[in-house]
Amino acid sequence: AWMVLDALPLTPNGKVDRKALPAADAGASQQEYVAPQTASEKAIAATWASVLNHDVSKISVGDNFFGLGGHSLLVVQLLSSMQEAGLDADAQMIFSAANLGALAAMVDVAAPVAEGTFVVPAPRIPAGCERITPDLLPLVDLSQEAIDLIVASVPGGAANVQDIYPLAPLQEGMYFYHLMHSQNDPYILSSLYSVDTGAQFEALIGGLRQVIARHDVLRTAILSEQLPMPVQLVYRQAGVALDMIELNPGMDVQDQLKARYDRPMNLAKAPMLQINAAREPGTERHFFVIQLHHIVADHAGLEIIRRELEACVAGRAEELPQPVPYRQFVAHALHQASNNDAQAYFSKVLGDVTEPTAPFNLLNVHGD
Known part of the structure; x- marks a missing residue:
């Protein structure tokens, strides 16, 4: 993917120009407002407000999660928030509930027969750890030999390892697709930005450092060589991978950046977020490409990065919410997979499909 995005509206000293930012879409329902009444309705409204970044006082019993801006990628995050609030629900309930009131009713009905809530094991690697052993990794089963091999790949050794867990x-x-097609990986997301001054560029790079420091998923590498299974390796510290290049004055800036950096990404090193930048000859204008692998961020993650980048550059980092560790999502996803036989389900539903359902027999969609 090659996306040309507008640069953030910045003042010459590198700060976000708040007056130039577009007005936010409130995303509010057009229906008549009905305040949540029951304990479940109020608790669900609070989780919606948190996940969707909405004003809880404006969420109505008649509102629909997806109508307020929710989407499938946020469902796991919503389920996690509901669990923390003591609400038992599953993805099917979220998708099938017509509105908040209906979802609350489902939760209330399910509550008496709930079998207990899955609790993600807490991280165990202490700060300053000199050697990581199998008992410090509750989410993955690895031998000491495999752990030592993983740790050897980390700059700073064991002291710079925050966690190790599966994909x-x-x-x-x-x-799997990356390994099979490493030279033509469609999961690398590339965005081209430009700013007018060197001060603005430095401010944005500083903001990205803060965002990377906040989110463990942006400090993650993926290793599989000589290991029994691919694992995610979270660094405690990972700087911005920044590469400055010299431009040819006689060629288009965007074409030069795209030609040079439309290439594979090394997933075995963190961060899987790379900055390739160049200054326009004869000016202070800077162009830079942010490359991010889809394996650690989707479009919802990109929105979070952009929103937090704005806040960091504007000096409002302390106003940002506490980030949710990515290990929470991984643990829940693995728990669901182990308790639901997806292969049996889809074999039953799609068992009579005998050939690809490709439109017009177009099987290769990654070309022109």
Whole structure:
């Protein structure tokens, strides 16, 4: 993917020009407002407000999660928030509930027969750890030999290892494709930006450092060589991978950046977010390409990065919410996979499909 995005509206000193930012879409329902009444309705409204970044006082019993801006990629995050609030629900309930009131009723009905809530094991690697042993990794089963091999790949050794855990099922699919087609990986997301001054560029790079420091998924590498299974390796610290290049004055800037950096990404090193930048000859204008692998961020993640980048550059980093560790998502996804036989389900539903359902027999969609 090659996306040309507008640069953030910045003042010459590198700060976000708040007056130039577009007005936010409130996303509010057009229906008559009905305040949540029951304990479940109020608790669900609070989780919606948190996940969707909405004003809880404006969420109505008649509102629909997806109508307020929710989407399938946020469902796991919503389920996690509901669990933390003591609400038992599953993805089918979220998708089938017509509105908040209906979802609350489902939760209330399910509550008496709930079998207990899955609790993600807490991280165990202490700060300053000199050697990581199998008992410090509750989410993955690895031998000491495998752990030592993983740690040897980390700059700074064991002291710079925050966690090690498996890939979530969707990540496994992307990683498989990456290994099979490393020279033509469609999961590398590239965005081209420009700013007018060097001060603005430095401010944005500084903001990205803060965003990377906040989110463990942006400090993650994926290793599989000589290992029994692919694993995610989270660094405690990972800087911005920044590469400055010299431009040819006689060629288009965007074409030069795209030609040079439309290439594979090394997933075995963190961060899987790379910056390739150049200054326009004869000016202070800077162009830079942010490359991010889809295995650690989707379009919802890109929106979070952009929103937090704005806040960091504007000096409002302290106002950002506490980030949710990515290990929470991985643990829940693995728990669901182990308790639901997806292969049996889809074999039953799609067992009579005998050939690809490709439109017009177009099987290769990654070309022109």
